[in-house]
Amino acid sequence: MEKYTIGIDFGTLSGRCLLVNVASGKEVAASVYEYPHGVIEGSLPYGRKLPIDWYLQHPKDYLEVLENTVKKTLDEAGVKPEQVIGIGVDFTACTMLPITEDGTPLCMLEKYRSDPNAYVKLWKHHSAQPQADRLTRVAQERKENFIKRYGGKISSEWMLPKILQTLEESPDVYRDTYTFLEAGDWIVLQLTGKLMRNSCAAGAKCLWHKKSGFPSKEYFKAVHPGLENVVEDKLKGPVVSIGTRAGLLTEAGAALTGLSAGTPVAVAHLDAHGATIGAKVVSEGKMLVMIGTSSCHELMCREEKEVEGICGYVEDGIVPGYFGYEAGQSCVGDHFSWFVRNCVPSSYEEAAKESGCSIYEYLNRKADAKKVGESGLIALDWWNGNRSVLADGELSGLLLGCTLQTKPEDIYRALIEATAFGTRKIMETFAEYGVPVDEIIMAGGIARKNPFIMQIYADVTGRTIQIAGSGQNAALSSAIWAALAAGSENGGYDDVDQAAEKMGKLMDAAYVPDREKKRQYDILYKEYIALHDYFGRGTNDVMKRLKRMASEI
């Protein structure tokens, strides 16, 4: 009897359930369920208006994903519940919610259904910025050691600013909250009845460290007197390493999913960090780049290294036994779509239509006809700031080398090259600080669909670029973690490398760097770095001054 695991990937707008054959890694069936409430912004479901930068979700939607996808996927594949030996879950983060002792989200209590702070705060909920600033300032004033691990800055997207916002704005909600929990951990609680926090989210989004734990009471007290006991009072449950078993499916969990009670459930994972295993990235020297609207770079190292401008590294953060490092570029696909929306003339749109291809394909084709350096253009890819190495959101984009002969495809190509230079700079910074990158594996829609861009990344980095083999890499990865949670005694795996090898996937074709193009890109990269350092390291802070001037208007 064939054995399967279920991976469920909770994204921003929908949840995706994937059924995977444990022996072969074959993706047998999948089902997607869109959250009925989507992203809640503007106003609450019950009418109350929301200020800007509020982005909430309704936890009921997540339960409906479980109800509506798991059984359907099994039915479609003709697979019986007893053939499923494990369940794995990944989630966007920090997407968090306040719950009562029995696990009920506070927003589902009649009393709090009109209180925005009782809802799920989605990862991109940004209105806790003043709280984040205070947490940062106090950490710096107190010279807290932990802040160094985060590049000196606490993001408004993380857990503690979101909690502090609740304490300040809705003290009743704060008081009645048994614990605040990552939504991924809440799903695991629904399935297993066990309250725990996955090490990945705890480390990456909640200031936790495997050896030193959470920040001290003194620190939290200095931030806000009411926050003194936040760890013991409101961050209950042990931190458990990813890659392990959270527990077994309860009767209630079985009723919710249609699976058999007693099925092993994996500790939840973050969608980006957890996704390396699906692309066989489970050891040192390999970097997974998930290229989408923005890019995430995931890699690991046996040792703990402080790498310049790399925000957040977590022991047991990607694969147990390794320090997981994450870097990022805040503007990649967003960059290209900004360009297409704002800078492409109608003559190009018409020509694309006539030749029956998308505007992206048309631009690719025209840009591909040019040689490296032919346009004379170079760009800094900071349209949305710089997330890694410089870690400075106040930087902005630059385009240099324009002439009256400059064509739209030249600018488009310069923007692509700039994002590749940014990836190379991240890679070289890791190497410089002792975390080498020998291989690059890329995942995401752009990686699978855009050979032109991938070849540029190969030529710029001088690395062969392999591509994740699955179009639903995050869900596949969760299914692999599920097979590890099951263990060999249930027909799964005990060893991460083996699980990755059997169930992970890479596309057959790879992008091999062209030697001559690499040599020319080395020249351009040197120029990129000179501009990067000049504008990014304080010699000329014109970008920051202009942003400040703009924001003061």
Added chain:
Amino acid sequence: MEKYTIGIDFGTLSGRCLLVNVASGKEVAASVYEYPHGVIEGSLPYGRKLPIDWYLQHPKDYLEVLENTVKKTLDEAGVKPEQVIGIGVDFTACTMLPITEDGTPLCMLEKYRSDPNAYVKLWKHHSAQPQADRLTRVAQERKENFIKRYGGKISSEWMLPKILQTLEESPDVYRDTYTFLEAGDWIVLQLTGKLMRNSCAAGAKCLWHKKSGFPSKEYFKAVHPGLENVVEDKLKGPVVSIGTRAGLLTEAGAALTGLSAGTPVAVAHLDAHGATIGAKVVSEGKMLVMIGTSSCHELMCREEKEVEGICGYVEDGIVPGYFGYEAGQSCVGDHFSWFVRNCVPSSYEEAAKESGCSIYEYLNRKADAKKVGESGLIALDWWNGNRSVLADGELSGLLLGCTLQTKPEDIYRALIEATAFGTRKIMETFAEYGVPVDEIIMAGGIARKNPFIMQIYADVTGRTIQIAGSGQNAALSSAIWAALAAGSENGGYDDVDQAAEKMGKLMDAAYVPDREKKRQYDILYKEYIALHDYFGRGTNDVMKRLKRMASEI
């Protein structure tokens, strides 16, 4: 009986004849004649192919302008030939031709009609670049004093590279040439029978200086042995100051134009330099900016000053008795049309169409709704190199401060502001070297039709901007020079100031700088200058390196 003068403005594609009332400056009638041969490129009229960068004209076209416009203009206005007391001519430069002793262009000889070097070389004829480079190199090697007046560089557009090209490529044409002449001086020769060279073109385009004359025989010999005697052999005729009378209309000239023999004819003028008088710019402290595809800045000073990066100043070059200075920006209207052609999305084009305005008007409106500094953008206006102050064609354009919120109108406005910053830099450089600019007068289509851009120039420079009152300012100026050539004894003028006052024109409305905007632009201008010096003065020569890399491909 009312008295009139005729001004004829020879442009790149047509000649324009304007009849002006001498007492009031009223423009009574005008007529335009397009050159039948237009710009000759690709091949000669008789079939011979032309290499790239060859731009020729047929001198017969100029004669047809005289035949087809002067009489027609008079007829239209009901003015009799005897009411016309003077004729003035301005021409693009250096637009030059080889002629025989009787004034016949060599291309009109059967023998040479298939030789490209026998034709008129238009100002933008660029194929004498190797010759220009050689003339420059030898001047620098010999440390010739004259080269300083030209910013260290001889342009391929000027007279001597074009002559040397003829000597090298068509020695027969060179040998049979009685003299090479500016086309404007050739028109005067046709009208008066007198061979002379106007001081403006001789100084600005032919290395002539009022005190030291042309460069030495030794210099020319060092460039090419055959060029040793070029001045006495091939640059015959005296250099005569602009603003004076060249002679009287001959019978032949009368037959050509339909005017009366004996009518005074002014010394020819360059179209840009000559045009200040029409806008009443005839004294120190005033700068005329002709804003078109590129911009020319004309101003004058009683004293000779060496101003950094200002290429070409000529005694008696604009108004007799003054040193005339010219600066330039190589890319202004070209900049905006590059942007509209390459960077405006179809949604904007459609919206412009819907609101019934041109895309420029639509962009103006959207950009005008933004505040100074609101976009966070700044640009360097070097899409076509930097002509003045840095005088470096190898520089290129820069756009800094882009974000995902950047809109097309933001970029458009940043480009406009950059050209205004460029004008301010020119103005401040003149002042720094002792040539003050108290008032700015602007001329050209953009000046008359684009209040949004003009207001930015006022706010950036902190000067009230006045606008030339005539839409045909060059032709009007020639008509004023004609009235000066006539002199008071014929009903004209003896005094430049008086002639300018009576016949020159400014629009009533002026653009007054907004104090608060000026203050904010001061901040942006400081940033502009920092970038200008960093990229333009050798700290980071990335623009040149990228251009070299592009040109090597």
